[in-house]
Amino acid sequence: VGHSLHNEPGESINLVNSPKSCDPTLSRQEFVRKLLKKAAAAGTLLYVGAIADSFVAPPARAAVSGATTRVVTSTRVETSIGFVTEKIVNTVVVGGKTIFVTDIITNTVTNTLTNTVTDIVTDTVTVTTASITFITIT
Amino acid sequence: MRRHPKILARLLPDGYVLLHAPDSNQVHTLTPLGGLVWEYCDGQSVDDITKQLMEIDELGKIADLREQISVLTCELKEAGLLLDEDSPVLPVQAEESP
Numbered sequence: 181v182g183h184s185l186h187n188e189p190g191e192s193i194n195l196v197n198s199p200k201s202c203d204p205t206l207s208r209q210e211f212v213r214k215l216l217k218k219a220a221a222a223g224t225l226l227y228v229g230a231i232a233d234s235f236v237a238p239p240a241r242a243a244v245s246g247a248t249t250r251v252v253t254s255t256r257v258e259t260s261i262g263f264v265t266e267k268i269v270n271t272v273v274v275g276g277k278t279i280f281v282t283d284i285i286t287n288t289v290t291n292t293l294t295n296t297v298t299d300i301v302t303d304t305v306t307v308t309t310a311s312i313t314f315i316t317i318t
Numbered sequence: 319m320r321r322h323p324k325i326l327a328r329l330l331p332d333g334y335v336l337l338h339a340p341d342s343n344q345v346h347t348l349t350p351l352g353g354l355v356w357e358y359c360d361g362q363s364v365d366d367i368t369k370q371l372m373e374i375d376e377l378g379k380i381a382d383l384r385e386q387i388s389v390l391t392c393e394l395k396e397a398g399l400l401l402d403e404d405s406p407v408l409p410v411q412a413e414e415s416p
Contacts, residue, residue, distance in 0.1 A: 202327040202335075202357050211329060211357055216376065219333025219350035225376060230352030230390040231397060232334060237343040267332060269347050278343070280328070280336055 237271040237278050246274040247304040255296040258289040266297070272305040279305050319359045319391060319400045327356070337399060346397065351377075355390045359400055364388050 201211035219225035238248050250270045258264065266285045271278050281303040289295060326338045335353030337346040348356055354377075358367040368384040371377045380386065394400040 202321060203329050206329065208357065212354065212374070215329055215333050215335070215350055215353055215357075216374065217333075218329070218331060220376070222332035224333050225350050226380075227349040227351065228386075229349055230355065230393040231346050232349050232352075233347040234397070235345055237338070237345050267334070267347075269330070269334075269336060269345065271345060278338065278340075280338070280345070282330055282332075 233269060235269075235271075238273050245305060246272045246279075247302060248272045249300060249302040251298060251300050253296060253298045255294060257294050258292050261289050261292065263287070264289050266299055268299055268301050270301050270303045272303050274305055281305065319363070319395070319402060320361050321356060321359050322399055322401055325399060329353070339399075346399065351386070352390050352394070355387055356394065356399070359391065359394070361403065364391060367391075 199208050200206075201208040203211055206214065216225065233252075235250070238246075248270055250268065252266075252268050254266075263286050266287055268283045268285060270281045270283055272281060273279070283299075283301040283303065285299050285301070287297050287299070322339070324339060324341060326340065328336045328338075330336055330347070333350040333353070335348040335350075335356060337348060337356070338344075354371060354374075355367060358370050362370070364384065364387055368387050371383060371387065377383060391400060395402075
């Protein structure tokens with residue numbers, strides 16, 4: 181039986197027989213189902229290529245808050261005039277832990293020629309607990 | 319092929335998958351299809367992964383799915399994220415930040 185985007189929310193999952201996924205918080209079945217749902221909702225399921233973005237996280241330092249600015253430049257040909265949403269993953273290191281922050285930026289496309297877009301994102305994170313190990317903030 | 323054992327992965331809200339190599343502090347975001355391929359790289363061959371992904375309704379319609387998976391696995395291997403079965407485990411190399 182294939183997986184489907186049309187599964188009902190709350191569909192029962194056989195956690196006993198489903199192996200752990202690459203994301204240790206999810207079983208494989210949960211991981212695949214959630215990925216398909218999220219990608220379908222965002223319209224990203226059939227995006228080509230494997231790696232969308234690569235960068236080096238800032239070095240760890242002892243602090244209870246941190247901020248990182250990241251500049252991302254991309255050049256591409258847009259197919260239609262209007263708005264395009266960019267997703268940028270940034271990292272902020274606080275207390276020696278790396279926190280991933282997803283920034284969603286909307287850019288305006290004014291022509292369908294080759295466009296170079298520079299997005300600058302600054303994320304500041306303050307933590308009040310020392311128990312954070314690996315989280316994402318959107 | 320198998321995933322590099324030291325890499326941490328998290329599913330992002332838009333279906334992308336975040337990979338973090340703690341040794342090098344290198345971060346990669348995988349497209350949803352790349353994330354699915356990554357998930358099934360647990361010792362399986364490209365043919366095995368193709369069979370599994372063909373069972374997913376939305377992907378079964380893709381005519382050249384096997385070729386796409388082959389390209390995606392090469393891309394992941396070149397980035398040092400995937401290992402061959404007999405490869406030693408080396409740290410993921412850091413790249414220049416854009």
